[in-house]
Amino acid sequence: MLIETDRYQQVLGEELRKLRTARGWTRKELNERLQSGISLQTLATYELGTRQCSVVRLAELCLAMDELPQDLLARVHRRLFAEHQGRLKVCLDDVVADDQPELLPLRRWARGRLAEGGAAEVQFDRTTLEQLAALCELGTEELVTRLRRLSAPAPRTARAGGSHADRACGS
Template sequence: MLTNPALLRAIGHELRTAREALGWTRAQLVSQLDREVHSQTIATYELGIRQCTLGRFVAICDALGIPAPQVLTNAMRRAGVEPHLLACAVDLRLLVRDRSPDLEPLRRWAQHRLDAGVDEDGIVHLEPTLVAELAVFCGLAHVELFRRLEVFTSDSGL
């Protein structure tokens, strides 16, 4: 979940700018989407008032003909957000298979969570403060651990 208000507003700005560049109204954008979404919902996304799911974000970007990663990158730049200051989703199953010696404490933590059934789907969402604390256990800087965790997203395991 994105909880940074500046980033939500910046994403909304990027979506609105792309829609307006096409000369579309919100209703025209809605007509391009597969799922039923109301124009008012699009307005709340564009104003940064409401978060949208990743699936819906990608669908909106596809409808607008712009790559979702580009929208997010532009929005992060606009909001002045560094990637390591965001929460990250980590697939614990991928993490426990890694054999990097410096991540051993993190692997034990991940295995414990999997054994305890804390995360039913094996995916854990780590807030920046938790990543910083876990980095201490691994002897890494916060930013370095964040970058290392990016390879353990469920998408990277496909």
């Protein structure tokens, strides 16, 4: 996953501007609440994404607007990396080892893929998850929940054949 610096700055600036305008503040009003003085032009360039903001300055801006910097950055990342949302990594060894009757179609496919020498870990996108859910006669969110449970690390004694960390897909 590559970060496009210009796009990142643009989205960060948009999120800063949204925070400020949601409070009904002008740039001047925000500037008055900052610990250190910056010019209104500098503040404008941050919001336009044409100037990089230091980590310390970003924290100062966020705190002046009663926002946690990590929450602001999480929104930026959701916007920038939305194409990666809705994806789920699944360990096919876990699918094969499972015995839920509803997952039988997926288990058969996983066995075949592993027998052909395919990767033991796959990443399903949202469309694939929807299709698999229909094949298993489950709702998409129900399938996602079950697959996440399958791939969740378990205590060493909970699984036959060793811990999740001992498995091919363990991490």
